[in-house]
Amino acid sequence: MLIHNISELKEKKELYKASLDKQYKKVIVCGGTGCVAGGSLNVYEELKRLVEEKGILAEVDLEKEDQGIGMKKSGCHGFCERGPLVRIEPEGYLYLKVKVEDCEEIVEETLVNNKPIERLMYKDGDKVYQTQESIPFYKRQNRIVLEHCGHIDAESIQEYIAHDGYMALAKVLEEMTPEEVCEEVIKSNLRGRGGGGYPAGKKWSQVLSFPSDMKYVVCNGDEGDPGAFMDRSIMEGDPHSVIEGMTIAAYATGASEGYIYVRAEYPLAVKRLTKAIEEARAVGLLGKNILGTDLSFDIHISQGAGAFVCGEGSALMASIEGERGMPRVKTKRTVEEGLWRKPTVINNVETLPM
């Protein structure tokens, strides 16, 4: 199912959107590392079995518009302490600490009879918080990068497209030159989210300015700060946003190959990213002549092996090259001499989906 050009991509988006709208209810079971540890996959299987038994399960494939209940495994919602989490749309109910034994009640009460189950909801004293958005933990969150995470099926490129995915790439390819993209990112004042805070657009335009037969885009997913798992959440929950961001970076800088460096401690992130890259390749959003344009770009996953220092740019690149991951003294910046001594953009996971 190759998508040949930009207008075809837009048609697909409309089709997938319509198909998603036909799913009159969506059950989103958290499939992030925390909830999986709490047994969410068993909950997912049981809910799916019960819904299927009732004959109201919608097709996963959005090419086939099918009325029914959509079952999804999402990325991390961030509320791991109360997992496994189950979100019901369109109501926005959030059920906490769901066990396999609760599934029958969820299907009967909520999915068939449209009633909330208060005992599974977040409570503070007597007050019951029905919807996810009303819970104090979520109420003040303004999700930008993680907008889709926890709300869409993390393993479906079709859902990502239905939620305007790859539209930014389409716009960039259709309307902008690489210089304009860099300019726009500079104007947006997007700064590196890894912690250094270097203006991302400036980095991109520097890489663009060095002529070379080969340039690279590297995504730094060697997250290791205590208590931080935003990179994991993105890679697990919305992997296509990383791919789209990297592809835009490739267009803006003239790069043709990309690497995502992921820690071996994140097996689920590796799995989801691998699947996402394969799906993107299959529809022609990665590879040669993306969407029928001159842009050719492909992404590889490079796994770490438990070295904290590899989060540092030069050590990370040494590790991708298959060396000991030791930082080296940089006489030239990576934008000029990075991976295999070629101009390289290296961005944090969180910077790219912005």
Add this chain to the structure above:
Amino acid sequence: MPYGNMEKVDRILESYGDDQSHIITILQKIQSEYRYLPMDVLEYVSDKMEISPAKLFGIATFYENFSLDPKGKYIIKICDGTACHVKKSIPVLEALRKELSLTENKHTTDDLLFTIETVSCLGACGLAPVITINDKVYGKISPEMAVEIIRKLKEEETNANS
């Protein structure tokens, strides 16, 4: 130099090619096959990929995930990242070491069933302290719970063998 049966290694090398940039993935695959990196396999890889033994040894010893000693069937990883450490991961580690008669320098039981490792953040701090046993995650673990899980695994092993 004659090598033993390297069929498994050959298969791994074939699927990744001899580009040095794949060496970490290749070593990881070898390790998941043998549960460690045997010395003769490393020499074989060095020969096949034309990477000097010193360099390959350097890579294998640099990354914490690689082990040159045999590992157990069950690999217990105890998260000792900051969040888990604060939530008392060390008592869990100590309880498990005691249960399995292991020490700081001895990581694997003599029957090659269990290996204990500490790892840095597993990214599941909301469930701290966390351990994983062969990649299955156990959250909010106490020393007693951890020992209980190990005893169950031991029992399963004895039953399977009898």
